[in-house]
Amino acid sequence: MQDTDHSAPPFEVSGAVDVYHAGSLLASLEEHIRSHAVITIDLSRADSFDMAGVQLLRAAKKTAEEAGKPFALAGVPESLRAIEKALGL
């Protein structure tokens, strides 16, 4: 069942978080959220984002919140802020 370790390792994302990679990221993110009590996603090594990537991260946040688990993004790169701004979010 759930991992109760509060110092759970962050979920590390690297490379492009886009429509081409969202499918595989989705599965591992889902698995990560299911098996950890505190969710941290480390984006410091992610280099590019598109709208699908933005949606995926927001879906992850929603999933964690609905499960009552704290959720945080770490190492948010400028490129993510830029696209969120462009999308009016």
Added chain:
Amino acid sequence: MSAPNSSDTFLLEADELLGQIEEVLVELTPETASPDAINQLFRAFHTLKGSGAMFGFTAVADFTHHVETALDLVRSGRLPVSQPLLDAILAARDHIKALLEPPSLAGSGQDGNKIVAALEEITSAQANSQTAFQADLAAEPTSIGELRTWRIRFRPDPGLLAAGMSPLPVLNELRGIGRCEIAGHADEIPTLESLQPDRCYLWWEIALTTAKGLDAIKDVFIFVEDGSEIAIEPDDSAEAVAEEPGEGPEVAEPDSKKQTRSASTVRVPAEKLDRLVNLVGELVMNQSRLTQVSSRADVPGLAEPVEEIERLVAELRDSVLGIRMMPIGATFTRFKRLVRDLAAELGKEIDLITEGAETELDKTVLDQLADPLVHLIRNSIDHGIEAAEERIRAEKPRRGTLRLTARHTGSNVVVGIEDDGRGLDASRIRAKAVEKQLIAEDASLTEREIFNLIFLPGFSTARQITNISGRGVGMDVVKRKIEALRGSISIDSRHGQGTKIDLTLPLTLAIIDGLLVEIGGDQYIVPMSSVAENVELHRSERATKNGRNVVAVRGELVPYICLRDAFGMDAGHADVQKIVIVQHQDQRVGLVVDRVVGSHQTVIQSLGAFYGNVEFFSGATIMGDGRVALILNLMGLVRSSDKNTERQFA
């Protein structure tokens, strides 16, 4: 068979757009030009330019840019719609079409430069002149220079990302045309469990303050409008976007019709369909063999599944043939252009009216129908419809009318070409036929028979040969082509009032409902659509009149052809034979056969080029037991029997 690549997709789309452009242009005159029509043209050219550039057709994109610029001037009221402008746009449309042809078919680039020069001349000479059209445009809340705030609600097609597109360029483009406050809404993003990563969940409310008009804003959405919800309304309170927006009255594209169409249409290459039809054809044949075998084999429980297969195969056949059915409207549209150009060339004034554009016909039939139709329309315009002065002298409306119609009758479609021109002159046709020794001087012919003489090879009564309709070749070719489609042609005309030509065509070429008959132990098929009735022929009833075999059917004398004689079989005549009476054009003709087996639906197989000149048969089919049955060609049979009769009296 490979999947069509993206440039093929562009070519198909471009073809459709060019079709739309032509359709709009041929109806457009400087007087009737509406902002709607101009917008439609602008958007079509705009899409051509954008997609052209996207798929590497830079020549098309560059050239289209000039047309787009001119249309944009018209849209903004800075250029009036003039006939030279419309002509230049039409020429540009043709040039784009030529650019999209394979290089071997494409013309030289000369035309393109000339058209661009013409467009530039028109735009520079007339730009800035005030026009009534401008007033129309100004009535819309789109006038230039005045800042206005628009409230836009944009919910993209959920499949946009999956289609390789993104709403982001749209948002950026909006930022480019004015002051923009964009509020993105992420509330519809689900949890990971139900997230489809390539689906669009975000939607936007945008407050845009710009000097550009509604059309310019709509154009931003041009590439994403299919399936998207886009509402653009002027915000008179000019408040920021935080307010709850109401459902706007001015909902822009897409209209719901367009949406359903794009969602429910799949493009399939015609060869794939042909292959499918052939396969179904073979399936139908094998199924009928199976039925025949199973009825002989006494296997309990076999009959039921075989019957079920028979039902399913019939349903499959109907569905597959249904896929090939296309409305005749697209073919009709092509003729608007033809009529416009021909009328202009001959200095005549002609209205084209089309009816029944939604009537569906097999694509193969449609494809082969275009040429004969072109010829008939040319004839009507050239020889039929008079010049305006002549019409006024004859107390007719100044403008001639050409009517193209299509309607279903049973398993046929009748395509009509009707003009209100001078009609056929029976006495002149007759005189000409006598002069050309096509008929005897004292031949007794009905008016209709005289009209039919124009279908004879080499017949032409045109006093003046024009380059529009040919030199006496043509009507016979038209007739042959229609007959090759298993169709028939009939002509009706009143001198001074007009001519009507009806082409009766089968719905499909692939399958025929036939009457199976037996002659000398072999089986043959008579097309059921021609069969009127079957009667018995007793030896004692035979009579001879005018060298033809004739039988009395309820008081009416019907000539008959003895197929045993025609096929060169021995005259093993039984005492009682069957006559299948068929309707050939306006004539009833009997075909004497040994036995009538019954009705039979069959898939037509071509006889191939080697047997192409066999006059009596139009095709063959394979029967359930594997034997071949030939399909009778009534026209050929009747023609040959007429020849024999003539020879007898010569």
